[in-house]
Amino acid sequence: MDRLGALSAFMEAADAGGFTEASRRLGISPSAVSKAVIRLEERLRTRLFHRSTRSITLTPEGRLFLERCRRIAAEMEAAELDLAQIHEAPRGKLRFSLPSAGMPFMPMLAEFQKRYPEIELDIDCSDRLVDVIEEGFDAVLRTGDAADSRLMSRVIGGYRQVVVVSPDYLKRRAIPETPDDLKEHACIMYRQAATGKALRWPFRLGGKAIDFEPHAATITNLLEPQLVFARQGAGLACLPAFAVQDDLECGRLETVLDRYLEGITTFRLLWPSSRHLSPKVRVFVDFIAEHLPSKLQM
Incomplete structure (x- = not known):
């Protein structure tokens, strides 16, 4: 915990350009911030700041270390958000597009809606090539390969x-x-x-x-x-x-x-790439991956 506190003091001081402003943001004294940074430098055996009577500036090593610290902080924030979402009930509108050939899957989608009544399904059943991002779809079911780098993809199964x-x-x-x-x-x-x-x-x-x-x-x-x-x-x-x-x-x-007719056509579920997958999309992807393959068997 002491190390995390030192990293926080270092990042705030770097962003604020001084120990006084960093201390105000953190709610501690300027000397506490300065001592935390000094202990961090001693542990790393590297000077992180050039100091003058009026300001501090990052050394080259300090800039490199700051980039790594920001990635660590982002990972911690993501972990906290992931844990928070585990306890959050899936809810809200979920826009889903599937081909017209997917009409036999409607009973399965009705079962999903019954299981998650707080999710409002907005279903687009057509064969046009939708723009998942621009049209605001949460997920789409399509055949063939995944070519859009903005999308996550999961192979659901294949059919003849x-x-x-x-x-x-x-x-x-x-x-x-x-x-x-x-x-x-x-x-x-x-x-x-x-x-x-x-x-x-x-x-x-x-x-x-x-x-x-x-x-x-x-x-x-x-x-x-x-x-x-x-x-x-x-x-x-x-x-x-x-x-x-x-x-x-x-x-x-x-x-x-x-x-x-010896070929197999692949079904893929695609959804917008995001660091944090919302609870409604997470449960939908898992539900489709669990139930759709049994509908394709023949």
Whole structure:
């Protein structure tokens, strides 16, 4: 504790440019400040200040030591804040953005809201590329790599894409055996928000991408319409496996061309980088990391 007091006296004297002003800030006598700094210099065997009758100035060693002391003080402040936040109840508005494919996760988010009733969830469900910082989001769920250095990132899990079709459709049309066969089928395509173009289906074989030109019978910018059209037998759709799990289990839909869909898409949770993570964001990140992976398993 004596060392911490000496460091505090040294930093105040350096900031104030004298022992008298430092003593006023610390609420002790000027001689106490001076003695604390002298003891510190003796322990370090280094002169920290050049002294005159009217002022003090830092030596080169003193400037170097002051930088280190400020980092120590900042770490202590951060530790105190972290401990204080442990006892603070998570509360306030939490803005969260996730892709339209994340609609099946809504029951999970409802469970989070029930567990933390003092957190107000403000959910943006869209496929546009949001600016997390500028738009004030506390967290976003997105696919792919994390490219923004202003954001923290945590991999939550991965999922497969599957091509699904209704049994009724297959009663009327031959089962496609290869991606090339899709030229003779009605495909329900997804329009990318960024480009306005239909998203190609991620067919691969032996690690090599397969290019094909589908017949787009329907194009939409949301997952739900694709799923409805597929259920109604209007064509084939390429969707995240977690979004069609119930349909596959009850036989409402079935998959085709599985051997050509070998890739895994990564889900990441991202939030603004900050030295102090607020309680509401901390519990949200931990909750999503605990519960979302089970929704992706298939």
